[in-house]
Amino acid sequence: MDTGEANYERYLLGDDGAVEALVEEYKNGLTLYLNSIVGNIFTAEELMEETFFRLITKRPRFSGKSSFKTFLYAIGRNAAVDYIRKHGRSSIAPLEAHENELAERESVEDAVIRDESRAALRRALDSLPDEQRQAVHLTFFEEMKCEEAAKIMKKSRHAVENLVYRAKKALKAELEKEGY
Numbered sequence: 742m743d744t745g746e747a748n749y750e751r752y753l754l755g756d757d758g759a760v761e762a763l764v765e766e767y768k769n770g771l772t773l774y775l776n777s778i779v780g781n782i783f784t785a786e787e788l789m790e791e792t793f794f795r796l797i798t799k800r801p802r803f804s805g806k807s808s809f810k811t812f813l814y815a816i817g818r819n820a821a822v823d824y825i826r827k828h829g830r831s832s833i834a835p836l837e838a839h840e841n842e843l844a845e846r847e848s849v850e851d852a853v854i855r856d857e858s859r860a861a862l863r864r865a866l867d868s869l870p871d872e873q874r875q876a877v878h879l880t881f882f883e884e885m886k887c888e889e890a891a892k893i894m895k896k897s898r899h900a901v902e903n904l905v906y907r908a909k910k911a912l913k914a915e916l917e918k919e920g921y
Contacts, residue, residue: 745809873908
């Protein structure tokens with residue numbers, strides 16, 4: 742049993758302090774994953790909060806067929822899909838549109854993108870189609886297996902492998918074009 746699953750079990754048994762441990766453990770990675778879907782760090786932070794709100798209020802049953810992280814990220818993905826359906830993609834501003842706000846406020850993205858090579862990688866990732874970007878984020882940054890990413894993305898393992906393969910090719914081409 743991983744710590745996320747153990748903390749969720751503690752919460753279901755009445756230990757409200759276990760929620761804090763869950764949030765601390767998963768908030769940063771979940772926010773970055775949601776940002777890879779919606780393309781706006783502020784919206785991603787709100788969706789991260791919505792994910793934990795759904796977990797606390799609806800108390801979905803965790804079957805144990807996957808890791809707790811996969812279970813939680815699937816809830817987050819569903820929240821992001823609901824958000825996009827309600828607000829549409831056109832209302833989602835890119836991260837670069839908030840440069841002044843980001844300079845004033847230390848965010849999760851500031852911690853990740855610190856030097857020029859990381860910024861180039863971020864630009865290259867942003868140029869990928871949505872599903873390729875999600876697959877790369879889950880498999881490389883979140884270090885999930887393709888099977889786990891497939892469950893979150895509601896795709897087959899083979900489809901995720903293909904998305905990652907195509908994304909790697911596109912990233913290589915984009916980074917070579919920028920001189921990396």
